[in-house]
Amino acid sequence: MTEHFRPRGKHLIAGDWTSGGEAFLSLPVVGEATSYPSGTAAEVDRAVVAAEAAFWSYGYSSRKARAAFLNRIADEIEARGAAITEIAHAETGLPTARLEGERGRTTGQLRFFANCILAGDYLDRRDDPANPDRQPLPKPGIKLVQRPIGPVAVFGASNFPLAFSTAGGDTASALAAGCPVVVKGHPAHPGTGEIVAEAIFEAIRAEGLDPGVFSLIQSNTREAGEALVTHPLIRAVGFTGSLGGGRALFDLAQSRPDPIPFFGELGSVNPQFMLPEAMAARAAEIAKKWTGSLTMGVGQFCTNPAVVFCLDGPDADTFETTASAALKDVSDQPMLTDGIASAYRGGRDRVCKARGVKSLVSSEDGGRNTGPDLFVTSSEQWFANPELHHEVFGPLGILVRMRDADEMLRAAHGLEGQLTATLHMDAGDTPLAKRLMPVLERKAGRILANGFPTGVEVSHAMMHGGPYPASTSVSSTSVGSLAIRRFLRPVAYQDLPEALLPVEFSEG
Template identity: 45%
Template sequence: MTTLTDSSPEQIRAACQAAADAAPGWATAPIARRVTLLNALADALQSARDGLVTLADEETHLGTARLNGELDRTAFQLRGFAQQLEAGRAQPMQDDPAVAGAPPAGRPRLTRVAVPVGPVAMFAASNFPFAFSVLGGDTASALAAGCTVVIKAHPGHPQLSRAVFELAAACVAAQGLPAGVLQMVEGAGIPVGVALVRDPAIAAGAFTGSVRGGVALWKEANARPRPIPFYGELGSINPVVALPEALAANGAALATQLAGSITVGCGQFCTSPGVVVVRDDEASRAFVKHLAESLAAASPHAMLNAGIRAGFNAGVARLHGRTGVKSLLALPAREAAPGAHLFVTDAASFLADEVLREEVFGPSCVVVTVRDMDETLQVLHAIEGCLTATLWGANADTPDNRRLVRAAQAIAGRVLFAGVPTGVAVTAAQQHGGPWPSTTNALTTSVGYAAMERFLRPVALQDAPAWLIDARGQA
């Protein structure tokens, strides 16, 4: 298998300097030019589909059906950001006219605008080789915001990273833009990522990956002489609360749906459900039985790499044999693919053992049996910040459901009342980010069109000349 050779310190410095040199021109380029580049990148991806999907499947084992869909999603979001630019979303303006007189009633004219922050360091993810990689959402949103980008390729799909970057670089050149608009460095070594975050030209960072790696880079970003914002998506166990009403009405179908969400992509989704909260009643017991049967019938594919597989094996090993925990399903590996694991425990054991609240990246889930709504809320409050929380059966306006929704909103960035958390829509209303440690900044999203806001800094122009206001309106 091809591996990435670590970029040298000189190469990293050169890439960052090229991004810095190109940044002013790209920040002030007409919106139409950004639109053209984003659409051209989408076209290039889809034109090279067959070769790229073949490379991606060889390196990730994700399957051509999944990868074709992911390529289409990547192209969709590139075009989507282009449409947002055409609608003026990257140049928000709030204009307060002058008011004669002394403060506080009187004031000068103030015009609040947004400016690109500068070169962005983008760390590609392993589990989405198109949508969260070289031309994924972080790159697309940063380019749309008017920022140049230095990509840190992921070592899990090196050939694909190079192929996509070559396509992208050709698009940049064809538009007559400087190569510094989009640069890439590579390597599996920690020093590459650290050098990229430390480079003085870098103005912001975007990361999707492990808690350990993300926290280390976040600390580096904040330890710089000039700290920079670092938008990291780290880890999440995505609890699902299945209330008795929902399970009594549709328990078997919900169990089948949940099993698919736990095993899709071999459980290697940041939104994979890792904890399910049910009551100690007949409908819930039937649901858990169906869930175990559905998981037993699933056939996960091989994991992305040996490191992720080792982490999964260690994670499920920690759960087996813990006090108060029973293993309901522990399927053996099938060649290179791991089997699914399902555990059950009670609320008291879950609250007492922090290991039960740790993410296991792969097809594994812990069922927590509770007696009532009070114990349900205690379980949710014990869970650290998550990307999602799913509430089945909370449709009626009751005091208990209001308490449940408040608890879910306190720990998650997206609260679902139907469906499963895997599958993240790319849209203006999306929020893919939650409280620590799911992300380093719960106020932002890495999916959806609001992702541009991470790379735009507000500036108030006081009594600005007309030419400046007019120029912003015509860009």
């Protein structure tokens, strides 16, 4: 640990570092464990009530002020860069280079959203001028603008301790919208969550904001998460995690007396369609690149390209042989938590026991460490075994050898909702690609050609979501400028005097 940061082992609730709840120990890959309190409904209530109080100032602050706040958070995170990398590496085992890149993505997102709100396009301002002379009835003057919805709950993700956690995309976009945030930290990296929370708090103090704008509740139980989702003052939830946990929280959000939006990213196998002309030209090259994407970060990416569809034949043989050889050279690495490693082995064993599935590369049971697994099956067995269609979070790949293009199209129709789908194609594959495209548009939020989905660009055009179970809101994204819209709602103003209109109408 550096001399600049020692974990307090506490929550941050509206500016106060405080305890509350039974203690739990962190489970770092290296170094000593630290004790943290596991927040209860009482801590959640304090944080949410403070967030609601802060909304009356923060929700009506200027875009310039919120942009300055987001940029200040980025500055404070950068000022703690070495300490953040050190504790995040100790807690997660992720390589230093990966964490430094993720930290850059985190600060880049904050600055990106700051620029977005300064530009003002996200407000979708509309103005229908009055026409008192219209017959048979006068036309009223109506203006519309997007307004922040109120306090937002955010759940930190296990696989991105920075970019999808305490100050990650959900938090940044909610703050950009004008919504205070209460984060339920992930127990896989509580120290990383704490130091990032410290950076946010210093930015709050520097910008003179109400400290209720942000709180972090540490927790390794379900109590805090359930209390957050069901708290009557929470107006929306951002979640990245497992299908089972996310679906349970989604059901809670929908069963409230006042149901609220639950923006959950839950699961995806991100299918790869290897079209015949591309395979004939470069099957080995595609296979090598695919294995690199499959094993990146021990396969712990929501966009991990787990399933490959290709036509049976010599080119599929080349792909299979090349991928198998490449994966056998990949060494075991630690997964983010013991629980994730155990769940991976359970998913691997489920696939291994499925009828008609052959194991090509097998990982060893090594506690928290694991290597890749590769399986091959026929299209007949793929269609007969729905359990093969579910995500196994980690470096597990399934190669499905299909008899013809019609079976490939059938496989596309049978997919559940996906974050991404990829076409590997050459010019001669265009007719088949055109047959697949209408289906993939209904199945996935992002469609790629000749690339791999790991690595999600933060940009205006990015869509990181998809039909269920990829996410719980088919029309929203958790990455890119459109993410801000999740935490806004349109309000129309009819014949109101200028003095009563939101400042967004007078700001440039």
